[in-house]
Amino acid sequence: MPVLDLERLSLNQLAAAAAVYADLKHCELQGFTALAEDPVRHEINERLCRKVLDIDPEIVADISRKLALEPTLHARH
DSSP states (O other): OOOOOGGGSOHHHHHHHHHHHHHHTTSOOOOGGGTTTOHHHHHHHHHIIIIIIOSOHHHHHHHHHHHHTOGGGGTOO
16 A cells, blocks of 8 residues: 655645644544544545545545454454
């Protein structure tokens, strides 16, 4: 799976990411087992995809849904 290289982001992208963080930094995330349903994580992903990375947020949502099915997140292994 590709990993985001922050050093390759433009100054505009970094500023947009900082604005997303500033807006949402006080919001509480649910536990990792609620990854796919957490509205705060959804908002973070949605805004970062659209405002910073210019990619379809559904890509990240799909990965989140698949990751949420991982048995080790729910101690089912």
